[in-house]
Amino acid sequence: MLEINKLHASVIDIENSEILNGIDLTVNKGEVHAIMGPNGSGKSTLANVLMGRPDYEVTGGDITFQNQSIIDLAPDQRAHLGMFLAFQYPAEIPGVRPWQFLKSALDSKAEATGEQKMSVRNFSKLFDEKVQAVGINPALVKRSLNEGFSGGEKKRNEMLQLEVLQPTLAILDETDSGLDVDALRIVAEGVNSMRSPERSFIVVTHYQRLLNYITPDVVHILVNGEIVKTGGPELALEVEKDGYKEYLSTSEVTA
Amino acid sequence: MTNQNTISRESDLSGGEYKWGFVTDIETDLAPKGLNEDIVRLISAKKEEPAWLLDWRLRAYKHWSELEQGQGEPQWAMIDYPGVDFQDIYYYAAPKGTSEAPKSLDEVDPEMLDTFEKLGIPLQERAALAGVAVDAVFDSVSVATTMEKQLSELGIIFCSFSEAVKNYPDLVQKYLGSVVPHSDNFYAALNSAVFSDGSFAYIPPGVKCPIELMTYFRINTEGSGQFERTLIVADKGSYVSYLEGCTAPFRKTSQLHAAVVELVALDDAEIKYSTIQNWFPGTKDGEGGVYNFVTKRGRADKNSKISWTQVETGSAITWKYPSVILRGDNSVGEFFSVALANNHQQADTGTKMIHIGKNTKSTIVSKGISAGQGNNTYRGQVQIMPGAENAVNHTQCDSLLVGDKCGAHTVPYIEVRNPTARLEHEASTSKVSDDQLFYLMARGLSEEEAHHMIITGWSRDVIKELPFEFALEASQLLKVSLEGAVG
Numbered sequence: 001m002l003e004i005n006k007l008h009a010s011v012i013d014i015e016n017s018e019i020l021n022g023i024d025l026t027v028n029k030g031e032v033h034a035i036m037g038p039n040g041s042g043k044s045t046l047a048n049v050l051m052g053r054p055d056y057e058v059t060g061g062d063i064t065f066q067n068q069s070i071i072d073l074a075p076d077q078r079a080h081l082g083m084f085l086a087f088q089y090p091a092e093i094p095g096v097r098p099w100q101f102l103k104s105a106l107d108s109k110a111e112a113t114g115e116q117k118m119s120v121r122n123f124s125k126l127f128d129e130k131v132q133a134v135g136i137n138p139a140l141v142k143r144s145l146n147e148g149f150s151g152g153e154k155k156r157n158e159m160l161q162l163e164v165l166q167p168t169l170a171i172l173d174e175t176d177s178g179l180d181v182d183a184l185r186i187v188a189e190g191v192n193s194m195r196s197p198e199r200s201f202i203v204v205t206h207y208q209r210l211l212n213y214i215t216p217d218v219v220h221i222l223v224n225g226e227i228v229k230t231g232g233p234e235l236a237l238e239v240e241k242d243g244y245k246e247y248l249s250t251s252e253v254t255a
Numbered sequence: 256m257t258n259q260n261t262i263s264r265e266s267d268l269s270g271g272e273y274k275w276g277f278v279t280d281i282e283t284d285l286a287p288k289g290l291n292e293d294i295v296r297l298i299s300a301k302k303e304e305p306a307w308l309l310d311w312r313l314r315a316y317k318h319w320s321e322l323e324q325g326q327g328e329p330q331w332a333m334i335d336y337p338g339v340d341f342q343d344i345y346y347y348a349a350p351k352g353t354s355e356a357p358k359s360l361d362e363v364d365p366e367m368l369d370t371f372e373k374l375g376i377p378l379q380e381r382a383a384l385a386g387v388a389v390d391a392v393f394d395s396v397s398v399a400t401t402m403e404k405q406l407s408e409l410g411i412i413f414c415s416f417s418e419a420v421k422n423y424p425d426l427v428q429k430y431l432g433s434v435v436p437h438s439d440n441f442y443a444a445l446n447s448a449v450f451s452d453g454s455f456a457y458i459p460p461g462v463k464c465p466i467e468l469m470t471y472f473r474i475n476t477e478g479s480g481q482f483e484r485t486l487i488v489a490d491k492g493s494y495v496s497y498l499e500g501c502t503a504p505f506r507k508t509s510q511l512h513a514a515v516v517e518l519v520a521l522d523d524a525e526i527k528y529s530t531i532q533n534w535f536p537g538t539k540d541g542e543g544g545v546y547n548f549v550t551k552r553g554r555a556d557k558n559s560k561i562s563w564t565q566v567e568t569g570s571a572i573t574w575k576y577p578s579v580i581l582r583g584d585n586s587v588g589e590f591f592s593v594a595l596a597n598n599h600q601q602a603d604t605g606t607k608m609i610h611i612g613k614n615t616k617s618t619i620v621s622k623g624i625s626a627g628q629g630n631n632t633y634r635g636q637v638q639i640m641p642g643a644e645n646a647v648n649h650t651q652c653d654s655l656l657v658g659d660k661c662g663a664h665t666v667p668y669i670e671v672r673n674p675t676a677r678l679e680h681e682a683s684t685s686k687v688s689d690d691q692l693f694y695l696m697a698r699g700l701s702e703e704e705a706h707h708m709i710i711t712g713w714s715r716d717v718i719k720e721l722p723f724e725f726a727l728e729a730s731q732l733l734k735v736s737l738e739g740a741v742g
């Protein structure tokens with residue numbers, strides 16, 4: 001589904017700002033991959049580069065999604081292909097209601113893929129269902145998108161979007177940060193209920209905590225823009241116990 | 256006719272951005288170019304006006320000539336343009352064959368109906384279904400009025416200004432110039448001298464007008480100025496919502512538009528006046544476009560309310576300050592505005608709230624969007640007179656910048672002469688942020704859709720004040736007007 005080959009990326013227009021130093025990663029259909037790493041290791045950058053954030057520039061390597069190179073595609077085109085990024089810091093958009101925003105997002109995708117747009121009635125039904133499912137306060141979704149939302153409410157709102165848009169690849173960028181245990185469980189339940197042989201997830205996280213609820217198929221440790229170790233779910237538990245120290249020193253030695 | 260050729264060539268130049276750039280092929284009855292006393296007399300004679308009105312026009316003309324020979328056009332606004340040659344303009348143009356107004360839609364020139372169709376005016380049954388009465392002004396003479404009968408059963412008068420002069424001369428004479436005197440300013444004086452037609456509405460005491468009254472204006476004759484005069488009188492305890500929307504055909508030469516709107520809200524009455532202004536803004540390079548110099552003012556008597564809402568996306572130059580004179584105790588004035596200046600457009604717009612009565616209250620919400628090399632200025636005056644005990648004003652002035660070559664300016668004038676007054680002024684300037692754009696695009700919206708969503712969301716406080724069908728149109732207009740500003 002997703003293949004990342006020797007991916008290098010820097011901050012745009014800044015010399016010697018390389019953050020990703022040759023990442024290789026393959027995510028197959030139906031798999032859940034966790035990407036763990038210390039602060040500043042480049043894991044958020046990787047999530048954003050995958051979605052095409054214009055602040056970064058791919059300086060080498062390639063990303064293919066569904067057998068198509070996507071590095072020259074705009075973020076909206078990637079979304080139309082079925083990619084989704086749950087943001088660590090979702091932007092606040094005054095005056096735009098979540099309902100309207102999600103309907104437009106679905107319509108844009110339908111238009112791009114030549115599908116029929118969902119009727120307002122069907123969409124309203126779907127929306128209300130999902131609002132209940134992710135446990136977001138129904139009063140909130142009548143307000144401006146993310147404006148005045150608490151950290152936890154913003155994350156639930158990201159999950160709402162995930163549930164409505166039903167992507168084939170969902171990238172969660174530290175969705176667990178700032179969540180209490182109850183909210184964490186809701187996020188995990190959302191992801192678990194959406195797991196299917198046709199859908200893959202990349203879960204970016206600093207702590208193992210979220211992985212108590214979402215069991216990954218594969219865990220990668222990212223340090224200084226490189227994947228230094230790949231393993232099964234047990235790898236996350238090791239990190240939880242020993243921290244990233246071991247990998248930091250390895251990386252420094254190889255650098 | 257040559258018009259058709261002209262237009263197809265000009266449309267090519269525009270790259271098709273201005274969607275409503277077509278010209279209707281209708282024979283026009285033109286007076287010679289230029290302005291003098293004879294032209295004023297001719298206009299008045301063509302319209303078979305009573306002597307008092309001719310006299311009023313002539314006084315206005317005299318005042319205007321003095322101003323023109325003195326200081327000339329007002330220079331204080333933050334707008335830059337080559338000036339207007341007032342002797343190079345047609346002051347009277349009427350579609351031929353309409354000297355006898357059509358009695359039904361069947362009598363209206365089919366091509367004209369087609370024009371209205373393209374503009375999306377719900378003139379036929381759609382109008383009744385939508386609950387809208389349309390007084391369509393085509394250049395200078397009204398060609399069709401709908402639902403007049405239904406309204407007249409309630410005693411509501413809604414007709415062209417010319418008809419009002421003929422049929423309700425007492426009302427017109429009593430209120431014409433009572434809010435905007437013929438000597439008020441340069442453009443108001445010009446309008447008073449040469450105004451061609453416009454709309455008139457009168458709502459009798461205690462009557463709530465059951466439908467939105469609506470007028471579309473359109474400038475159609477090359478080089479012709481259009482000078483509408485609108486007068487709305489809401490008698491004691493009545494209510495009316497009035498919609499004014501306009502698009503103009505594509506033009507390369509600049510066209511002058513100087514309208515006057517007078518609102519009279521008697522005791523306990525309420526007038527809601529909504530405008531969408533979408534006249535040709537000029538080409539991307541700043542060539543052509545409408546010069547829009549408009550005087551709009553309302554008089555609010557005891558316990559009455561006047562509310563102005565405007566969405567200004569068109570014109571090369573917008574010079575417009577819809578105002579309220581709060582002369583009655585407990586009267587309320589409101590001004591909600593979104594003004595967009597893209598490419599080389601210049602907008603200098605705002606309001607005046609003059610507090611005279613006790614416990615008067617005014618609210619100003621102004622949203623200025625600047626894109627391309629556009630320049631947007633908010634100019635507002637809040638004046639609290641000595642007798643205005645406990646007056647309250649809240650002003651909110653927000654500017655949004657799209658790109659890095661545009662400008663936003665805020666010029667508030669505040670004059671307080673009563674210590675019990677309470678005034679608040681909030682102002683902000685922001686840019687469409689990259690984070691917002693990426694967020695929306697990552698969900699599948701194109702860059703243009705994302706910009707549009709951010710900007711209409713930002714303007715929502717104003718757009719929600721518009722009647723529903725107008726709100727959709729306004730949002731659509733913002734989108735069309737911003738095309739090319741993004742990327």
